[in-house]
Structures are given as structure tokens and as C-alpha cells.
Amino acid sequence: MEHAYRLGIDAGGTFTDFVVASRKSGDVKLFKALSTPSDPTKAIRDGLKLIADDFGITPAELVADCDLCINGTTVGLNALITHRGGRTGLICTAGHEDSIEIRNGHKEDGYRYDPEYPAATMLVPRYLRKGVRERVISDGSIRVPMNEEDVRDACRLFLREGVETVAISFVWSVLNTEHERRAAEIVREMMPDAILTVGSELYPQIREYTRTSTAVTNAYLAPVMRRYVGAVDSYFRELGAKQPVRYFQSNGGLAIGQAMTDRSVYAINSGPASAPQAGLYVGKPFGRDNVITVDMGGTSFDITLTRNGQTNLNKNIDFLRYRIGVPMIQVETLGAGGGSIGWIDSLGLLQVGPQSAGSEPGPACYGNGGSEPTTTDANLVLGYLNPEGLLGGKLPLDKAKARQAVAKLAEPLGISVEQAAYGMFTIVNSNMVNGIRRVSVERGYDPRDFVLVGAGGATAAHITALAREMGIDTIILPKLASGLCAFGQVISDVKYNYMATAPLRLDTPGASERIDRLFEEIEERGVAHLKADGFPGTRIDIGRSLDMRYVGQVHECTVDIGTFRITDETIGRVKDAFHARHEELYTYCERHSAVEVVNIESTIYGRIDKPAPPRLTGQGSAELALKGRREAIFDTSGSATSTPVYDGSKLGVGATIAGPAIIEEVTTTIVVEPDWTAALHESGSYLLTRKG
The missing domain is CATH 3.40.1360 (Dna Topoisomerase Vi A Subunit; Chain: A, domain 2)
Structure with missing residues (x-):
């Protein structure tokens, strides 16, 4: 029997996102449940019930009709943080x-x-x-x-x-x-x-x-991941899953539960590591493969950069103050989310984050006992968010409580509540811009050469302001932005990294033979692993890289090479690749200097069938989607502007909206600042452009 769906689950600090993709039509539906840090599997149960109720089936019937159920989790990351x-x-x-x-x-x-x-x-x-x-x-x-x-x-x-x-x-x-x-x-x-x-x-x-x-x-x-994987696997088996649950790794690929318990360090950045794959996917219809993906959730802000379709991998880095050697998708994370708390420092200056209200108790406007002013409270005061509630009204908001919380900052600063809210908005944006600069400017990339892709539920309210500050004039914002990482999971492949050490100079007799033999040995293990997992040889691909340096250098750089056989005749291609990479990284190379290999690595991919790409078919003008106007604030004066508000579900392909405007999707709210224009593309993404 051919399965109808693929399920992706991304557990965040505030919400757990669920994406269900139809394997034939490409239709994608997004669901959200509040995360339950004390029992992460409860959020999964809650989310599957939401999906099953919407589809008119039981959770067991849903899972049985999925070819893959994929889980990205923050369990490992949270265990390391706490x-x-x-x-x-x-x-x-x-x-x-x-x-x-x-x-x-x-x-x-x-x-x-x-x-x-x-x-x-x-x-x-x-x-x-x-x-x-x-x-x-x-x-x-x-x-x-x-x-x-x-x-x-x-x-x-x-x-x-x-x-x-x-x-x-x-x-x-x-x-x-x-x-x-x-x-x-x-x-x-x-x-x-x-x-x-x-x-x-x-x-x-x-x-x-x-x-x-x-x-x-x-x-x-390992004990944390073993308990978590055991609970999740057991739950899905009870529901009748036909395939083992796949878990998303920080190297940007999928793995079975056993691999995640044996190699728990690969779970550290499980959630945001799928963002680059999703960013490239939504950028493809627009011909863009230079992509900066930004994901603002309830707790954190994650940034990844992809250039020419290739996302940087980190190795041998300090992550949360612990040295990690295995490959990880390069993710810049900072404490800037919808739940980030505003406060006044010892100098009397307004600050935002990194402390967060999370989902328990959450922002003051959630009415769950939170009383501290958060970014979400500020956005509600500024008129960006619908006071009737988020998630289509399922999460009601209390504007009075938001104002009371922000007033805690306004009164000691001697400014209005509106000005304090805009101050919080500006500061959290500045924090995020600094993070974007770290992955772009500080690594030699001009952010103006990239398109900004929005992910996460809170990003869309800030993204035009972020792009304006960075000098970026093009934004791609998918309708399913708030679940983009979960979507990235359902279009990703299985991926394992196999490594070996080979400390030798390339001009040493027999060097090419030894390197080639080591590659063959580790790739044989990797291919056997994937074949045991059910992948035929035609579905397995291999990528090779070497850590190399000039003799006498302290640090090496990673160089990707093809899968050609390494012999005395082809070793020159390896040297040329190193010289080119060294020049790209450091602006110079020394072709007369001897080169040595330190480590080798093979990345083994198990390619999976991808769901059909989503396509919107309906036509509809912006006028038909206009649902009213709301007072919103777009500058430091705190003065409100009567701003049109559009129902995103009623917008058709080609609909164009000029800012200032607010577009309300079920799981995200898009703030289109003055001088920006949003147009809905048939791929299901908004293309936002700024006037020159």
C-alpha cells in the first residue's frame, strides 16, 4: 500500500510544530501544540490528536498512513543548557x-x-x-x-x-x-x-x-536521548507505525533512533539544522540559492547561511562552552524570541532577553500567569498582532495585560507604553541583526547578495525591519513559515558521517593509496549501514572531504573533493582543491608549500522520495481579503497609523499588497512596513520587495 502522508515534528521551546505533507498533491498542513518540556512526548500526543481531529481519523490511522514520521527535538540541547x-x-x-x-x-x-x-x-x-x-x-x-x-x-x-x-x-x-x-x-x-x-x-x-x-x-x-527516543518509538509503535521514527540530526540529515542514542551528540542542534534545506526549497522557485534563513520562535532566534546551495558545517567548535568535534550545521543562536523579556539594566538602559518567559507561564498577554513584558506583549501593544488571538483565535490574547506588563518599563523610563513597546521591538531587532552580521559580514559575505527567508512563528512581524537594517531588499516568507523547520525535515535525506585519521604528507610515497583505502573502508561501513536500513545501492550517495593544511600550520581546513579514486595520477586534484579552498578562506595560497592531510571524512546519504512541491491554484485580489483596519505603530514617536489588515487565507496567487499593511495567516502575522510590497507566489510563499 502506498502511504498518503509524511509527518514532520519540530519541538521548540514554546510550540511544537507538526507538518503533514501529502506525498502526491504536495498539499501541506501545519499544526501547533504547546511544548511540554517536563514531558516532551505529551506535546506529540496533543499534536497528533489535533491533526487526527482535523482529518476526521484516529491518530493510529494517521500514523499508519505515513511513510515516514520525523522528529526534530530540543531534548538534547535543553539537557546541555540546563x-x-x-x-x-x-x-x-x-x-x-x-x-x-x-x-x-x-x-x-x-x-x-x-x-x-x-x-x-x-x-x-x-x-x-x-x-x-x-x-x-x-x-x-x-x-x-x-x-x-x-x-x-x-x-x-x-x-x-x-x-x-x-x-x-x-x-x-x-x-x-x-x-x-x-x-x-x-x-x-x-x-x-x-x-x-x-x-x-x-x-x-x-x-x-x-x-x-x-x-x-x-x-x-546519551541517557536523556535513550529515554526520549524509547518513549517516542514506543508511542509510535503502539499507534501502528510501519516505519521506525526518524530523528533529525545536527548534521542536517535523518537517522533512526538507535543511531541517535549511540551518537547523542548529533542531537544537540536537531531542530534548527533543517532550516537551510527548507530555505533552499522555498528559494528554488525564485532562482535563489544564496539564502539567509532566520527563525524566531518563542524562546530563541536561529540563523543559518547557505551560499551557492551549500550550507556551512562546523567542526571542532565550542558549543555552549563544550568542544564538539562532529560536523554540525552552522547555526547562530541567540536569546531573542517572542517570549524574550524586557528589562532595565543598572545604567537605566532598556534591554531585551536573553531571558525568556517560554511557554510556561509565557507572555503576559497569554493570561497564563506571566507578568513580565515580552516581545509578544510589545508586538500586541504596537498593533501588529490580532487582539482576538493567535492560531486563528485558539490562543486568545489579553491586550490589557500586555499594556500592564510593558508599563513596568515605560514608567521608570518616563515614556509612553507605546514608545516602550517600540523600544523593545527596536532592541530585539538590533540583537537579531547583530546575529545575522556574525554569519555573514564577519565571515566575509555581503548580506545584500542574499535573500532573507523567514521561518518561525514570530519572525514575520520583524522580518521587514531586519531586512531594512541589513540592506537586504528581497524576502521570501512561506505561508508555513512558523513550521518551516518541520517542513525541512520531511524533504531531507538520511545522512551519516564516517571519519578516520590519516596524518601524512601528500608527497609521501604511498600516500594516495593509503587515503583511498581509508575512504573505501569507512564508506563500506556506511553503505552497509544504509543497506541494512532498507536503502538500495541506487539510493545511496557519497560525499568526501579531507582536513588539510600546509606543513607547519597549526590549524587545518576542510576541503570537499569528488568521489574519484585517489591515485598518484589524481592526487594533484586533491592538492588543487586545497589550494583553492585555502585562498577562498584566507585570500592566499602557497602552491610551492608541501600539503599534509590530517583527517578524512565521508558523508553517506540515503536518498528518500520527496513529497510533490506545494502549489497554490486560487486567484484572488487583495481587496477581497481585506478584513478591516487596525491602529499600528511604525516609528519611535509612538504615533499610530490606520493600517489595513488582510486575511491571508483569502489571498490568491498574484495578490499584491503595499505597506504599511498586516497579513494574518493562521500561524503567523506578517508586518509589511512602509516602502515594502508583498506578492503571493504560486509556490505558497510571499515575495516581499523594498522600493529602491
């Missing part, structure tokens, strides 16, 4: 117990010279880091055999202390895995119920601190 991971033990080379605390002697950028900047919270306390007498040296040979009793002593301590997850990371284990493998056997023997992370398996790359930190972070998150 330090609520598992009780973790570390087994490492004796003398290296403090490497995760020494951190290569490095402070994060921006705090390098700040003596008062506090140390990062350690995921493994000092007494649960146990050194083992052993030593592998840089040529892979064993200098000191492993003392197995040290490993057993560590296990005895871990058992006494209630450790539930263990990380193993030895020096130079990537060149000789014998000691780590034997240590893992002992841990499995003595602690059969513990979750085990082996550094040379998870991140088989050079850099001992990065490998250890990555292994520790993975171990720390």
Missing part, C-alpha cells in the same frame, strides 16, 4: 584527567582576556575522571601496555557512585584502538547496564581534547 544529563564517568589516559578542564588553555572568543569570566561547568566531576596507566604514541605503537586493573578500579567507583554512562578516551587511540577496545570490554563486563561511548569510534580524528570533550558530551546526553 546541565541535566546523565551521571557520567570518564576513563582516560593517566595524567590526562584534567584535559576537559584545561581546555587547551583556551577561553572562548570574546572572553579571552576577562579574568572574571567563570569556568565552564564540568559535565564529569573531577573524582569521576579516572586515569588508566597506558600509552600509545604518535606513530601508533604501544609505549606502555594498559593496566587492566585501573579500568576495573574505575568501574568499581562508578558502580558505587551510581554512574549510568561512561566515556572512554585515550591519547592517540585513533592510531591504535587496542586499549580503548579492551577497556570497553571490561566496562561492558562489569557495568552491563551502563551506556558506553568510545572516543575512537564516535570521533576517530586527531586532537585529544576535542575527541575527549566530544565523547564526554555524547555520554552525558
Whole structure:
């Protein structure tokens, strides 16, 4: 039987988004349920009930008729933010117990010279880091055999202390895995119920601190992800799902639940990592592949940049103060959402965020007990949001409570409530613009060369102001913007990264043969993994990259290469690719200098069928969609302008609206500032352009 639907679920800090795509017609429906951080699976149950009621079927019938059910989750991210991971033990080379605390002697950028900047919270306390007498040296040979009793002593301590997850990371284990493998056997023997992370398996790359930190972070998150995946998988099995639930990874691809529990570190940026794929998808009908996707939800603001159809991947970075080595979609995240709280600092200046009211209690206007002024309250005061409520009236708003909350800022500042609200709007926009600059200007990209794609429920109220500040004159805003990350999931492929280390100069005899053999070995494992998952060979693609540098350099850069066989005749193509990448990154290259490889990586894709692209068919003028006028504020004076308000559901293809205007979709509200024009395209996106 051919399944009718594909389901994407994206759990955010305030709302959990559900996208149901028809595999044949391309019709997409979006649903929202309040997130339930204390029990994330409850939000899934609530959302599936909403969908089932709308379709006139049961949740079991819905799930049974889905070819794939995909889940992007913030569970791992939240556990790392709140330090609520598992009780973790570390087994490492004796003398290296403090490497995760020494951190290569490095402070994060921006705090390098700040003596008062506090140390990062350690995921493994000092007494649960146990050194083992052993030593592998840089040529892979064993200098000191492993003392197995040290490993057993560590296990005895871990058992006494209630450790539930263990990380193993030895020096130079990537060149000789014998000691780590034997240590893992002992841990499995003595602690059969513990979750085990082996550094040379998870991140088989050079850099001992990065490998250890990555292994520790993975171990720390593994119990949380195991419980979450177990609960979600069990729930969907009970509903009769025909396929295992797929989970979205921070590398931009899908994985089965077992992979997410074994490689929990890939769950850290699970939600926003699908934004670039969605941004490219909605940009394609307009011929745009230089895309900055911005996602403003209730709690945070996420930014990704895609240039020439390629999204940057980060490796070996500090994320939430913890070094992560595995590839992650480059996402700039800041505390600027609809729930961001306005406050006055010690200098008497107005600030917004990063503190957030979240979904519990939420903004004051939600009427759930919140009393602090938030961005959503300010937008309601400014007239941008419908006072009758959001989500088609299902989430009523209380404008009086919003004004009371914003008045807490207005009174001490000696300004009107309207001016305070516009001040909050301006400041949160400034915070978001600074984030956009970090992913564009600070990395050598001119934001004016990009189109701005809006995602997230709160973005549309701010996006013309953001584009104006950045000098961007084109915006693409899908009707399903508030669930764009969930939509990105349903059009994504399965993706796994396989790595190996290969420290050698390209001019060394036999270098090409060794590199090619390593690629074949890791790709054989990856292809076998996907075939076991049901993918035929015709549905499997491979991408290759190498971390390379000039001999004598400290840091390497990642270079994508084709899948050609690497021989003495083709090794020159690898060198040329490195020189070109180095020049692109640093404006120069040294073709006369020797080049060395540090690590290699293969990305294995399992290609899935994509739902048909959505298409709008109805025609309708803006006049037919006009539902009234509302007083709205567009400048610092606090003076209101009578602004036309349009019902987005009644707009047809080609309908054009000149600002100032407000367009109300069911799950988002679009504020079209003066000098901007919005036109609805047949692909289901609004194209917003600014007068030259």
C-alpha cells in the first residue's frame, strides 16, 4: 500500500510544530501544540490528536498512513543548557584527567582576556575522571601496555557512585584502538547496564581534547536521548507505525533512533539544522540559492547561511562552552524570541532577553500567569498582532495585560507604553541583526547578495525591519513559515558521517593509496549501514572531504573533493582543491608549500522520495481579503497609523499588497512596513520587495 502522508515534528521551546505533507498533491498542513518540556512526548500526543481531529481519523490511522514520521527535538540541547544529563564517568589516559578542564588553555572568543569570566561547568566531576596507566604514541605503537586493573578500579567507583554512562578516551587511540577496545570490554563486563561511548569510534580524528570533550558530551546526553527516543518509538509503535521514527540530526540529515542514542551528540542542534534545506526549497522557485534563513520562535532566534546551495558545517567548535568535534550545521543562536523579556539594566538602559518567559507561564498577554513584558506583549501593544488571538483565535490574547506588563518599563523610563513597546521591538531587532552580521559580514559575505527567508512563528512581524537594517531588499516568507523547520525535515535525506585519521604528507610515497583505502573502508561501513536500513545501492550517495593544511600550520581546513579514486595520477586534484579552498578562506595560497592531510571524512546519504512541491491554484485580489483596519505603530514617536489588515487565507496567487499593511495567516502575522510590497507566489510563499 502506498502511504498518503509524511509527518514532520519540530519541538521548540514554546510550540511544537507538526507538518503533514501529502506525498502526491504536495498539499501541506501545519499544526501547533504547546511544548511540554517536563514531558516532551505529551506535546506529540496533543499534536497528533489535533491533526487526527482535523482529518476526521484516529491518530493510529494517521500514523499508519505515513511513510515516514520525523522528529526534530530540543531534548538534547535543553539537557546541555540546563546541565541535566546523565551521571557520567570518564576513563582516560593517566595524567590526562584534567584535559576537559584545561581546555587547551583556551577561553572562548570574546572572553579571552576577562579574568572574571567563570569556568565552564564540568559535565564529569573531577573524582569521576579516572586515569588508566597506558600509552600509545604518535606513530601508533604501544609505549606502555594498559593496566587492566585501573579500568576495573574505575568501574568499581562508578558502580558505587551510581554512574549510568561512561566515556572512554585515550591519547592517540585513533592510531591504535587496542586499549580503548579492551577497556570497553571490561566496562561492558562489569557495568552491563551502563551506556558506553568510545572516543575512537564516535570521533576517530586527531586532537585529544576535542575527541575527549566530544565523547564526554555524547555520554552525558546519551541517557536523556535513550529515554526520549524509547518513549517516542514506543508511542509510535503502539499507534501502528510501519516505519521506525526518524530523528533529525545536527548534521542536517535523518537517522533512526538507535543511531541517535549511540551518537547523542548529533542531537544537540536537531531542530534548527533543517532550516537551510527548507530555505533552499522555498528559494528554488525564485532562482535563489544564496539564502539567509532566520527563525524566531518563542524562546530563541536561529540563523543559518547557505551560499551557492551549500550550507556551512562546523567542526571542532565550542558549543555552549563544550568542544564538539562532529560536523554540525552552522547555526547562530541567540536569546531573542517572542517570549524574550524586557528589562532595565543598572545604567537605566532598556534591554531585551536573553531571558525568556517560554511557554510556561509565557507572555503576559497569554493570561497564563506571566507578568513580565515580552516581545509578544510589545508586538500586541504596537498593533501588529490580532487582539482576538493567535492560531486563528485558539490562543486568545489579553491586550490589557500586555499594556500592564510593558508599563513596568515605560514608567521608570518616563515614556509612553507605546514608545516602550517600540523600544523593545527596536532592541530585539538590533540583537537579531547583530546575529545575522556574525554569519555573514564577519565571515566575509555581503548580506545584500542574499535573500532573507523567514521561518518561525514570530519572525514575520520583524522580518521587514531586519531586512531594512541589513540592506537586504528581497524576502521570501512561506505561508508555513512558523513550521518551516518541520517542513525541512520531511524533504531531507538520511545522512551519516564516517571519519578516520590519516596524518601524512601528500608527497609521501604511498600516500594516495593509503587515503583511498581509508575512504573505501569507512564508506563500506556506511553503505552497509544504509543497506541494512532498507536503502538500495541506487539510493545511496557519497560525499568526501579531507582536513588539510600546509606543513607547519597549526590549524587545518576542510576541503570537499569528488568521489574519484585517489591515485598518484589524481592526487594533484586533491592538492588543487586545497589550494583553492585555502585562498577562498584566507585570500592566499602557497602552491610551492608541501600539503599534509590530517583527517578524512565521508558523508553517506540515503536518498528518500520527496513529497510533490506545494502549489497554490486560487486567484484572488487583495481587496477581497481585506478584513478591516487596525491602529499600528511604525516609528519611535509612538504615533499610530490606520493600517489595513488582510486575511491571508483569502489571498490568491498574484495578490499584491503595499505597506504599511498586516497579513494574518493562521500561524503567523506578517508586518509589511512602509516602502515594502508583498506578492503571493504560486509556490505558497510571499515575495516581499523594498522600493529602491
